[in-house]
Amino acid sequence: MNTKLSLVAVLLAGAMVTGCSDDDSETVYVCENGDTVSAPEQCPTTPTDPTDPVEPPAVDGPFVHAGRTIIDGAFYSATSPSNEYDPLRDWENTMPAGYKEMRNASYPWGTTVYNSAANGEELWMGTISNGWCVWPYQNIAMPIELTTFESETTGCSVPGTTGTPSQIFIYNFRTGAKEVIHESMLTSGGPQFTEAFKPINNTYGFRAAGTAGDLVFVAGHWKTTEDKGRLRLFVFNAKERSFVGYRDIVGDTTRRFRTLEHADGTTGFYTIVGAETGMTQYGDGPTQLLRWVGTQDDPFAGGNIKGTDPLTTTGWSKVSTQLDNEQTPDGVQYGMIGDWRQFTHTDGTERLIMSASAHPFVYKNGVRSDKFKESVILISDPIPNSGYTVDEQLTFREVFGMDQYDPDTKGRWGAKWGTSAINDGYMYFGTYHQGTDAAYKHFAKADPALFTELTGLESAGEADATKVTDVTTTNDAQATDHKLFMINEWRATSIFRIDLKNIDAVSAGDTSKVELLYGYETMEVNDGNGWKTTPNLLGKKPTHGEAGMGNPGNVYSWTSIAKDGKLFWGFFDAFSGLHDLLFEAYSGEYMLFDGIVFQNPVWKRQMANNPAMWMYDYAKAEMDANGLGAEFIPGGDLLMIEADGSARKLTTNGFGNQCSNGIRNVVDIDDKLYFGTSTWCNVGPTSGLEFYQYEPSLDK
Numbered sequence: 001m002n003t004k005l006s007l008v009a010v011l012l013a014g015a016m017v018t019g020c021s022d023d024d025s026e027t028v029y030v031c032e033n034g035d036t037v038s039a040p041e042q043c044p045t046t047p048t049d050p051t052d053p054v055e056p057p058a059v060d061g062p063f064v065h066a067g068r069t070i071i072d073g074a075f076y077s078a079t080s081p082s083n084e085y086d087p088l089r090d091w092e093n094t095m096p097a098g099y100k101e102m103r104n105a106s107y108p109w110g111t112t113v114y115n116s117a118a119n120g121e122e123l124w125m126g127t128i129s130n131g132w133c134v135w136p137y138q139n140i141a142m143p144i145e146l147t148t149f150e151s152e153t154t155g156c157s158v159p160g161t162t163g164t165p166s167q168i169f170i171y172n173f174r175t176g177a178k179e180v181i182h183e184s185m186l187t188s189g190g191p192q193f194t195e196a197f198k199p200i201n202n203t204y205g206f207r208a209a210g211t212a213g214d215l216v217f218v219a220g221h222w223k224t225t226e227d228k229g230r231l232r233l234f235v236f237n238a239k240e241r242s243f244v245g246y247r248d249i250v251g252d253t254t255r256r257f258r259t260l261e262h263a264d265g266t267t268g269f270y271t272i273v274g275a276e277t278g279m280t281q282y283g284d285g286p287t288q289l290l291r292w293v294g295t296q297d298d299p300f301a302g303g304n305i306k307g308t309d310p311l312t313t314t315g316w317s318k319v320s321t322q323l324d325n326e327q328t329p330d331g332v333q334y335g336m337i338g339d340w341r342q343f344t345h346t347d348g349t350e351r352l353i354m355s356a357s358a359h360p361f362v363y364k365n366g367v368r369s370d371k372f373k374e375s376v377i378l379i380s381d382p383i384p385n386s387g388y389t390v391d392e393q394l395t396f397r398e399v400f401g402m403d404q405y406d407p408d409t410k411g412r413w414g415a416k417w418g419t420s421a422i423n424d425g426y427m428y429f430g431t432y433h434q435g436t437d438a439a440y441k442h443f444a445k446a447d448p449a450l451f452t453e454l455t456g457l458e459s460a461g462e463a464d465a466t467k468v469t470d471v472t473t474t475n476d477a478q479a480t481d482h483k484l485f486m487i488n489e490w491r492a493t494s495i496f497r498i499d500l501k502n503i504d505a506v507s508a509g510d511t512s513k514v515e516l517l518y519g520y521e522t523m524e525v526n527d528g529n530g531w532k533t534t535p536n537l538l539g540k541k542p543t544h545g546e547a548g549m550g551n552p553g554n555v556y557s558w559t560s561i562a563k564d565g566k567l568f569w570g571f572f573d574a575f576s577g578l579h580d581l582l583f584e585a586y587s588g589e590y591m592l593f594d595g596i597v598f599q600n601p602v603w604k605r606q607m608a609n610n611p612a613m614w615m616y617d618y619a620k621a622e623m624d625a626n627g628l629g630a631e632f633i634p635g636g637d638l639l640m641i642e643a644d645g646s647a648r649k650l651t652t653n654g655f656g657n658q659c660s661n662g663i664r665n666v667v668d669i670d671d672k673l674y675f676g677t678s679t680w681c682n683v684g685p686t687s688g689l690e691f692y693q694y695e696p697s698l699d700k
Contacts, residue, residue: 061651062698066173066674069688073102078150078157079589079597085164087180103688104129104164108676110209111665114216114238121669123171126206126218132577132680133161139435141611145600148590151580153681159594166205168218173669189243196246210257212269213296214239219254221279229281235299247300248308252276252285253336260342268387274336275359283360287334289320289394319388322395334373335359343422346500349382353427355417362413363446374413376401377429379503397507404511407534408525411489414442418557423567430495430557435574439489450528455482483614488531492548493557494519497645516540517645519547544646550626552619554637559663567641570663576634577661577680578616582607634658659686
């Protein structure tokens with residue numbers, strides 16, 4: 001294996017990388033054949049023998065491995081200027097000697113199915129690259145000096161993450177074919193696609209996808225020159241394999257495109273855009289239900305939603321005012337809708353269930369605004385006979401809110417509702433907690449003074465990134481206070497259900513009809529008078545167990561689907577990648593700007609004493625106490641929720657690949673379920689997002 005020389009060897013060679021550009025250094029590399037070169041790409045290439053047998057990966061649970069994302073680059077080191085990215089190159093047969101295969105696609109973020117007459121059902125998928133690389137800093141308060149790290153399975157840096165494009169793929173699980181969309185494979189519109197692709201050529205990713213006839217819509221995050229978060233809607237003709245065009249619309253994010261069935265036999269294609277500050281979005285976008293009013297021949301025709309170019313139509317119309325209430329005096333605005341779906345109510349009408357997150361402006365500088373709502377589950381009134389229109393808009397009621405469960409008024413508004421599902425007459429929904437980007441940072445916005453008192457840290461107030469830049473310098477008392485604050489404000493996911501026959505009663509305020517399947521009986525709350533053990537606001541003990549199924553790392557109820565009477569429920573495990581990062585990774589250098597490498601001589605001390613390690617130790621102790629110590633390993637969890645509301649574990653180790661830290665999406669193709677995973681690994685043979693097919697015959 002080609003290895004970078006040690007510091008001693010580099011010194012002997014007459015150069016050492018310090019705070020200067022790599023371009024000015026004389027770092028020496030040794031090739032596999034012993035040659036000494038100044039850059040790793042100068043080593044001779046050793047082609048891979050394509051006839052070498054590939055052993056199928058071991059699979060945990062009743063699943064079959066269905067596919068892994070492509071090798072799209074060659075990795076040498078986290079700070080090397082010679083790392084290569086090219087999703088179109090045949091890396092299997094042209095990998096330079098000493099390099100490792102790299103798979104940057106880490107989340108199947110936006111997925112949709114297109115039924116092709118020629119190819120059968122295809123998965124169209126928008127991704128985000130290297131999602132885990134930014135998670136420890138953004139969502140678990142690791143010092144910025146540790147954002148560059150490298151192990152056998154990961155290679156991360158800020159420039160490497162922000163400089164790597166996300167991609168759009170087409171997969172065919174029957175044939176195994178994988179295509180990445182690029183200019184030369186498109187039958188028309190190739191140059192326009194390349195031009196449209198450039199402004200979101202970084203970490204923003206492709207968050208949602210949907211299909212209407214032969215058209216596939218993919219939504220990506222984009223920022224204007226005024227630093228405003230906006231959505232770029234790409235449209236492809238899947239039958240012709242062409243790029244039709246795009247429009248930029250005002251909106252921070254969207255999570256789903258859905259086709260709704262109307263009582264008159266027609267269908268409508270919809271999406272909900274919402275206000276959010278995640279992924280560098282600004283938070284000032286509206287929350288609105290939009291209906292596509294374009295045509296197959298002209299998808300951008302008509303509509304009352306204007307794009308950032310006021311001279312062009314977008315093909316979308318707003319068919320809701322109640323979500324943002326911009327036309328209602330003293331109205332309120334909801335945050336982004338994380339999940340939403342159609343279902344048949346017990347009264348026979350078609351409705352929507354919607355998981356609304358708290359609006360990012362609930363608190364500003366410690367002052368609460370009643371114009372913005374906390375997280376709440378919503379149920380629509382019956383869908384109009386011909387669907388939602390400008391004249392017959394979406395109306396709804398609130399069913400159940402986070403303020404009816406979590407007693408922590410300072411931090412709970414950082415909690416979101418995650419996935420939701422309808423199965424066998426019940427509405428299921430779970431919570432979503434983005435690590436320290438949830439209660440921890442939101443507490444700091446709600447009460448900056450109390451945050452400082454409890455942690456010893458200065459609050460960032462309005463800033464999204466309340467960071468601990470050097471926790472190793474804190475005194476013991478301050479560190480103890482900070483740890484206690486983090487632990488008490490941490491939340492694993494809770495799961496609820498409501499009998500559909502009781503929806504009206506619950507919506508009217510009767511929370512006795514809400515079942516807490518997994519969650520917290522009590523929570524630690526501090527309103528300025530010390531930490532107090534406080535019962536949840538339902539006054540109930542969880543029926544089947546603790547939040548996160550006893551694993552504090554299960555912070556997202558991320559993915560669910562009901563099929564053939566079975567309800568599948570997938571999580572994101574916040575600690576999966578920390579096993580590697582905290583104990584296996586090297587972080588002695590860090591790179592915040594491309595080519596500028598700094599030494600970090602205290603990295604081991606920082607790694608051993610930072611909020612991520614505190615939470616890791618806490619989670620391990622909790623799982624040991626719960627008798628789940630054997631499950632405190634990397635790998636995401638997928639469960640099946642039984643008729644009584646209890647959960648049966650299908651896999652707790654990422655289907656056998658510990659790199660798979662969560663179940664991000666699921667698609668139903670050819671009447672089979674394919675679960676798409678997120679990953680903390682971007683280097684080596686187990687890296688990259690994957691898909692696993694559920695096989696009922698193996699579920700015994």
